[in-house]
Amino acid sequence: MRRPKPRQSLTRKKRRLQEAEEIELLDSWIEAMKPASGTNPLAVTPPPPSAPAGRLPGAGGGFSPYAGCKLFSQLPISRRTKDGLARKYTEMSEIQRASLPHSLCGRDILGAAKTGSGKTLAFIIPVIEKLYKARWGPEDGVGSIIISPTKELAGQLFEELKTVGKYHTLSAGLLVGGRKDVDAEKQRVNTLNILVCTPGRLLQHMDETPNFDCSQLQVLVLDEADRILDHGFREQVDAIISQIPRVRQTLLFSATQTKSVKDLARVSLKDPEYISVHAESVTATPERLKQLAMIVPLEQKLNMLWSFIRRHLKSKILVFLSSCKQVKFVYEAFKKLRPGIPLKCLHGRMKHDVRMAIYLEFCQSTSVLFSTDVASRGLDFPAVDWVVQVDCPEDIPTYIHRVGRTARFTSDGRSVLFLTPSEKEMLKKLQSAEPKIPILSREPRKEKLEQISARLSSLLVQYPEMQQLAKRAFVTYLKSVHLQKDKEVFDVTKLPLEEFAASLGLAITPKIRFINQKKKGQKVLVEAVHEQEDGIDDSYKVANRKPQSSVKLNEEPEEDDILLPKKTIIDEEGNRDAEPGTRVLKKKKLKINVHRPVGTRLKYDEEGNIMPPLAAAIAGPESGNAVLRTDKGDRHPSLRL
Ligand code: ADP
Numbered sequence: 001m002r003r004p005k006p007r008q009s010l011t012r013k014k015r016r017l018q019e020a021e022e023i024e025l026l027d028s029w030i031e032a033m034k035p036a037s038g039t040n041p042l043a044v045t046p047p048p049p050s051a052p053a054g055r056l057p058g059a060g061g062g063f064s065p066y067a068g069c070k071l072f073s074q075l076p077i078s079r080r081t082k083d084g085l086a087r088k089y090t091e092m093s094e095i096q097r098a099s100l101p102h103s104l105c106g107r108d109i110l111g112a113a114k115t116g117s118g119k120t121l122a123f124i125i126p127v128i129e130k131l132y133k134a135r136w137g138p139e140d141g142v143g144s145i146i147i148s149p150t151k152e153l154a155g156q157l158f159e160e161l162k163t164v165g166k167y168h169t170l171s172a173g174l175l176v177g178g179r180k181d182v183d184a185e186k187q188r189v190n191t192l193n194i195l196v197c198t199p200g201r202l203l204q205h206m207d208e209t210p211n212f213d214c215s216q217l218q219v220l221v222l223d224e225a226d227r228i229l230d231h232g233f234r235e236q237v238d239a240i241i242s243q244i245p246r247v248r249q250t251l252l253f254s255a256t257q258t259k260s261v262k263d264l265a266r267v268s269l270k271d272p273e274y275i276s277v278h279a280e281s282v283t284a285t286p287e288r289l290k291q292l293a294m295i296v297p298l299e300q301k302l303n304m305l306w307s308f309i310r311r312h313l314k315s316k317i318l319v320f321l322s323s324c325k326q327v328k329f330v331y332e333a334f335k336k337l338r339p340g341i342p343l344k345c346l347h348g349r350m351k352h353d354v355r356m357a358i359y360l361e362f363c364q365s366t367s368v369l370f371s372t373d374v375a376s377r378g379l380d381f382p383a384v385d386w387v388v389q390v391d392c393p394e395d396i397p398t399y400i401h402r403v404g405r406t407a408r409f410t411s412d413g414r415s416v417l418f419l420t421p422s423e424k425e426m427l428k429k430l431q432s433a434e435p436k437i438p439i440l441s442r443e444p445r446k447e448k449l450e451q452i453s454a455r456l457s458s459l460l461v462q463y464p465e466m467q468q469l470a471k472r473a474f475v476t477y478l479k480s481v482h483l484q485k486d487k488e489v490f491d492v493t494k495l496p497l498e499e500f501a502a503s504l505g506l507a508i509t510p511k512i513r514f515i516n517q518k519k520k521g522q523k524v525l526v527e528a529v530h531e532q533e534d535g536i537d538d539s540y541k542v543a544n545r546k547p548q549s550s551v552k553l554n555e556e557p558e559e560d561d562i563l564l565p566k567k568t569i570i571d572e573e574g575n576r577d578a579e580p581g582t583r584v585l586k587k588k589k590l591k592i593n594v595h596r597p598v599g600t601r602l603k604y605d606e607e608g609n610i611m612p613p614l615a616a617a618i619a620g621p622e623s624g625n626a627v628l629r630t631d632k633g634d635r636h637p638s639l640r641l
């Protein structure tokens with residue numbers, strides 16, 4: 001990476017001396033200003049400047065020595081990080097102000113702050129600082145792992161890491177599933193210092209990459225921690241944790257934080273700082289977010305969505321549906337009906353490259369993106385005007401994360417949730433949530449509703465492949481409702497099947513096998529009969545699979561075919577068959593070749609070719625790794641932590 005100009009003329013020795021001096025200074029600054037555990041600079045106002053320093057109620061009291069600090073420049077962080085930050089950021093957000101004083105002194109953090117409030121920097125800064133101060137180099141191997149639940153979010157974290165780490169000499173890599181160049185990645189992964197990854201791909205490297213070694217790991221970060229720690233990732237995360245050192249710093253961040261002591265025990269947090277900057281906040285969602293809910297009969301949902309899009313042709317709209325089959329159908333059908341605004345779709349069955357391209361395109365353009373929950377967590381799409389939840393979220397955290405794709409940082413945003421009459425209970429649950437979710441119920445304006453069922457019917461006649469898509473959308477929707485855990489909200493027997501099928505343009509209602517429950521005279525959905533043609537039974541079998549002894553790690557991404565309840569959600573890499581019990585744990589030590597001649601370290605470009613030292617500058621998200629690194633010169637291994 002390039003350094004700021006004035007430093008370029010310094011000799012390597014001088015630079016190293018300067019670094020050593022800076023690190024010493026930073027360490028003593030951090031030590032002198034150490035906030036007492038439990039203090040939050042946002043919670044109390046600083047004492048008058050005249051108060052004698054020795055009597056500051058810092059240690060043990062409620063006052064944090066960082067109480068007045070609002071700028072990144074006021075923190076004990078390196079010049080290089082400050083220079084990186086200054087390219088984009090000056091003032092800290094609340095979660096950054098509250099957590100950085102603690103994380104910079106090496107404490108574990110359990111951080112909760114609303115969507116869009118700047119949690120990413122709250123972990124990227126301490127990661128970079130910790131490794132910088134330990135004078136980490138390529139021969140030290142992996143110093144930090146940052147885990148994200150989706151590839152897109154991992155890509156975004158990686159971009160932020162490159163911004164803040166621009167002037168550092170650390171190397172970093174993006175390791176996510178679905179990328180084809182895993183072999184090239186294996187060659188380079190051992191020289192990377194910071195890994196930004198999804199759980200499946202990381203585990204693949206732990207299993208398959210020769211000499212892959214995390215035994216020196218300093219900092220583990222789980223972004224969207226509650227999601228990473230829930231059942232969907234359980235096996236993978238446990239396998240990962242079993243292969244990294246227990247003594248390390250652990251940083252967990254999310255907008256909806258896990259409160260499960262068991263979960264926290266799994267990642268062995270040590271006396272963590274519980275930082276919840278919005279705990280006293282009146283609302284759980286961003287204040288500038290205006291939220292609406294509407295009761296929309298199932299058979300009117302598409303009419304409502306179409307009419308909504310037609311009325312908002314100048315807006316950037318993110319639409320959530322509950323399965324990839326629905327996303328595909330609605331996207332293809334609406335595209336053919338030409339609403340007058342570009343349409344895009346995103347789901348876990350798409351190839352990695354396409355997924356990334358669509359994500360980036362949506363960042364840049366005014367369009368409508370139809371998506372599954374693959375886009376519900378963490379993604380920072382700039383300037384989304386509307387989040388439309390066509391299908392009911394499975395629970396309150398999912399609702400909060402979906403609407404959190406708009407009204408980010410200081411922007412405004414609006415959201416609307418469609419609920420079928422039988423899902424009214426969800427509105428009550430949202431309205432009685434603590435902290436509050438200020439969601440208003442609004443009657444849909446029927447006079448503005450454009451009917452598109454007839455147009456869909458003729459589309460299905462014209463394009464036979466649309467027939468199949470419509471059928472699959474129908475069946476997977478019902479199945480997703482059937483599989484939902486919260487039975488107070490989701491009841492498939494209350495849904496008007498024929499009307500729903502007709503609303504998708506289907507002339508005949510696809511057959512669903514029902515059992516008549518004589519006692520209540522009610523119908524209960526047992527199983528869809530379209531398994532083979534729909535291919536939906538994969539996920540169902542997975543949901544009910546028996547433990548297997550083999551570890552399948554090379555599958556293409558195969559995210560939520562349908563929105564399964566969390567305990568059965570398949571991660572986006574399809575690596576759900578990993579069984580920790582079958583794994584042989586590695587305990588290898590990293591070999592450092594202290595005799596290696598100075599200046600002979602190799603750098604690789606995206607194709608794996610050897611590069612000249614300073615050419616190893618930033619690579620794009622697609623290149624994935626070997627990025628932050630430049631030649632750092634000889635460094636004494638004994639300086640390592
Ligand atoms: P979260 O993880 O809390 O949902 P992000 O870290 O994705 O939020 O940040 C949301 C947006 O706010 C991003 O576009 C980011 O660049 C911006 N942001 C974060 N911190 C700051 C800051 N201190 N000053 C200005 N913008 C910031």
Ligand code: MG
Nearest residue numbers: 119120223378
């Ligand atoms: Mg985030």
